[in-house]
Amino acid sequence: MDFLRFLFGRRQASASIAKERLQLVLAHERAGRDAPDFLPALQRDLLAVIGKYVEIREDLVRVTIGRQNGASVLEINVEFDGSAKPIERPQRRAVPRPKPATRRPQADANSA
Amino acid sequence: MAHVIVVTSGKGGVGKTTTSAAVAAGLAMKGKKTVVIDFDVGLRNLDLVMGCERRVVFDFINVINGDANLNQALIRDKRLDQLYVFPTSQTRDKDALKRNGVEKVLDELKQSFDYIVCDSPAGIEHGALTALYFADSAIVVTNPEVSSVRDSDRIIGILAAKSRRAERGEAPVNVHLLLTRYSAERVAKGEMLTVEDVQEILSIPLLGIIPESESVLRASNTGTPVIFDDQSPAGRAYSDAVARFLGETREMRFVKPERRSLFRTLFGRA
Ligand SMILES: Nc1ncnc2c1ncn2[C@@H]1O[C@H](COP(=O)(O)OP(=O)(O)O)[C@@H](O)[C@H]1O
Ligand SMILES: [Mg+2]
Numbered sequence: 501m502d503f504l505r506f507l508f509g510r511r512q513a514s515a516s517i518a519k520e521r522l523q524l525v526l527a528h529e530r531a532g533r534d535a536p537d538f539l540p541a542l543q544r545d546l547l548a549v550i551g552k553y554v555e556i557r558e559d560l561v562r563v564t565i566g567r568q569n570g571a572s573v574l575e576i577n578v579e580f581d582g583s584a585k586p587i588e589r590p591q592r593r594a595v596p597r598p599k600p601a602t603r604r605p606q607a608d609a610n611s612a
Numbered sequence: 613m614a615h616v617i618v619v620t621s622g623k624g625g626v627g628k629t630t631t632s633a634a635v636a637a638g639l640a641m642k643g644k645k646t647v648v649i650d651f652d653v654g655l656r657n658l659d660l661v662m663g664c665e666r667r668v669v670f671d672f673i674n675v676i677n678g679d680a681n682l683n684q685a686l687i688r689d690k691r692l693d694q695l696y697v698f699p700t701s702q703t704r705d706k707d708a709l710k711r712n713g714v715e716k717v718l719d720e721l722k723q724s725f726d727y728i729v730c731d732s733p734a735g736i737e738h739g740a741l742t743a744l745y746f747a748d749s750a751i752v753v754t755n756p757e758v759s760s761v762r763d764s765d766r767i768i769g770i771l772a773a774k775s776r777r778a779e780r781g782e783a784p785v786n787v788h789l790l791l792t793r794y795s796a797e798r799v800a801k802g803e804m805l806t807v808e809d810v811q812e813i814l815s816i817p818l819l820g821i822i823p824e825s826e827s828v829l830r831a832s833n834t835g836t837p838v839i840f841d842d843q844s845p846a847g848r849a850y851s852d853a854v855a856r857f858l859g860e861t862r863e864m865r866f867v868k869p870e871r872r873s874l875f876r877t878l879f880g881r882a
Pocket of ligand 2: 628629630652657
């Protein structure tokens, strides 16, 4: 049986699917669980900086802190539409272009 | 100084009570004076697995409430004189385990025992939190299966954040992974997470691998902790785990499918 399945192509072993799914969901859950409270502020600042170069949506920047082999890992995930064009910026502009309100970094720095 | 071990998992039915009974008996076999406490209020089962259900007179809640003293409630094991069982009550009052009441009882037990093994209920509610709060070490019982691994991860997080050691900023609870109901055959077929998979995901040190084994049901049928069955793979795996817990080095067994002789296949016991 196993031999035949081997010859004629077999389904991906379900254990490896289990592992992948677990790794994904746990990375997410751990991040929510022991997220230090500066994460939202860091996320806002990153949005502001990255937003200067490419158009991004707020919900597509994810900042998480997870554990890997005992060490903490800060993971920054930025997704953007492949077609998103870099924002044209005149060179050496002194004053930064105003950004949409939702992306503006807030002044409160109390959360560090 | 007595050492408090919690046997915990988050998920139910993974083998906490089986493990508590085996580990407590194993420690007693090694000459350690050990008491195993049932924290699963309302669903008393440890007494059955330990085979002392007909000797229960007073329980944990009676002692917490001051209705009985420890000597009246502790049941001395008939097989090992270093081993005691502390049964829980069948009350449905889930909040009967008051934290300071539990603390007082544990402090009293610490005067005369080397090891206090706490059999946690499932879940992450009051009972499970109380069972792990006072722990020095934790045995996180996990099955190679997605929901069990996820729940173990959750419990590991809680141990790191909500135990007394965490709250006091002391050295963290010493956390161990015990992978149970492991089937090397299914792992070999790619149907079950491997021990390496689970270890990689949870990243805590491995105390042992307990194979899925018919002997566990046989043991609970007769009220004999499976560690007494030194012919069974599960019993031997628990002995190894206890030895490792006490600092001995033992090679991991039962990781690879066993080659069974024809004789054993025909006449042997699992
Ligand atoms: N290694 C094992 N092999 C086979 N069956 C097992 C094994 N460990 C536990 N079991 C069975 O699984 C069930 C749940 O075990 P139990 O120890 O009561 O879990 P929990 O206390 O976590 O709810 C029981 O029927 C028990 O006999
Ligand atoms: Mg149980």
